[in-house]
Amino acid sequence: xxxxxxxxxxxxxxxxxxxxxxxxxxxxxxxLANRNTP
Amino acid sequence: MSSASTTTLPGAAARxxxxxxxxxxQAFYPWAGRLLPWLRAAAVLLLAAGLYIGxxxxxxxxxxxxxxxxxxxxxxxxxxxxVSYLAMAFWGAVGLAWNTRLSFMVMRALAPTGAAxxxxxxxxxxxxxxxxxxTWWVWDARLTSVLLLLFLYIGFLALQAAIDDPRRADxxxxxxxxxxxxxxPVIYFSVQWWNTLHQxxxxxxxxxxxxxTMLWGLLLSALGFWTYAIxxxxxxxxxxxxxxxxxxEWVQRLPGAAR
Numbered sequence: 001x002x003x004x005x006x007x008x009x010x011x012x013x014x015x016x017x018x019x020x021x022x023x024x025x026x027x028x029x030x031x032l033a034n035r036n037t038p
Numbered sequence: 039m040s041s042a043s044t045t046t047l048p049g050a051a052a053r054x055x056x057x058x059x060x061x062x063x064q065a066f067y068p069w070a071g072r073l074l075p076w077l078r079a080a081a082v083l084l085l086a087a088g089l090y091i092g093x094x095x096x097x098x099x100x101x102x103x104x105x106x107x108x109x110x111x112x113x114x115x116x117x118x119x120x121v122s123y124l125a126m127a128f129w130g131a132v133g134l135a136w137n138t139r140l141s142f143m144v145m146r147a148l149a150p151t152g153a154a155x156x157x158x159x160x161x162x163x164x165x166x167x168x169x170x171x172x173t174w175w176v177w178d179a180r181l182t183s184v185l186l187l188l189f190l191y192i193g194f195l196a197l198q199a200a201i202d203d204p205r206r207a208d209x210x211x212x213x214x215x216x217x218x219x220x221x222x223p224v225i226y227f228s229v230q231w232w233n234t235l236h237q238x239x240x241x242x243x244x245x246x247x248x249x250x251t252m253l254w255g256l257l258l259s260a261l262g263f264w265t266y267a268i269x270x271x272x273x274x275x276x277x278x279x280x281x282x283x284x285x286x287e288w289v290q291r292l293p294g295a296a297r
Contacts (some may be wrong), residue, residue: 031280032294
């Protein structure tokens with residue numbers, strides 16, 4: 001059970017890190033695209 | 039990702055020392071952009087090596103069995119959560135003292151990463167507590183002060199979201215960050231000041247109580263999480279620079295997505 005908890009948590013952390021990195025890339029692209037917006 | 043080649047610093051800014059030039063959003067943006075791919079690659083490699091050593095190579099603990107292996111996530115998360123708050127307060131103080139725009143942006147960029155690692159620290163702590171202490175949670179000094187740290191991060195983020203004027207939000211956030219910074223030494227010394235279930239530090243400046251393989255696994259995974267955290271903060275700060283300075287001429291000149 002402990003192995004499941006720890007393995008699952010590490011997997012969730014990896015997914016979160018990947019998702020956060022992709023979200024920041026998308027935000028950066030959107031910020032570049034919106035440069036002329038007042 | 040946009041490049042730095044189109045941005046140059048005019049006049050006095052170009053002659054000032056490099057670290058001072060980086061205080062300008064215009065200099066920070068390309069510098070951070072060049073650093074990001076290296077940090078991301080280092081994070082992947084260091085985390086892979088650290089977690090491989092920690093989960094596969096390192097021996098089983100004589101007292102805690104396999105449950106101790108959560109240490110390779112829990113300890114780096116605790117370090118990052120605490121140091122990120124100190125950094126947030128530092129940049130808030132710099133911003134209040136010199137009214138530098140980039141300081142406030144870095145302060146704000148640190149908060150979501152710090153909050154995520156504070157949450158991760160509490161989560162993995164609960165997973166460690168159940169098999170070793172027999173309970174997911176206990177209201178002892180270390181756990182409670184880390185929970186307070188998470189609430190401080192959440193309060194900071196809520197305050198930023200509640201104030202429309204970014205400059206006022208910056209100053210209010212800096213004051214909150216400075217007021218809450220007293221909690222960080224309380225977290226660190228809580229295991230010495232009070233009688234707690236939580237163990238004391240295994241790694242100090244005088245040495246380590248860990249087996250060498252465990253220590254290497256921990257140091258590598260900590261470096262991996264650190265490089266990831268720094269990359270996240272830099273990437274978020276770059277987004278804020280673009281969002282806040284979108285009318286600036288140097289931002290208009292940047293190559294990138296279609297306008």
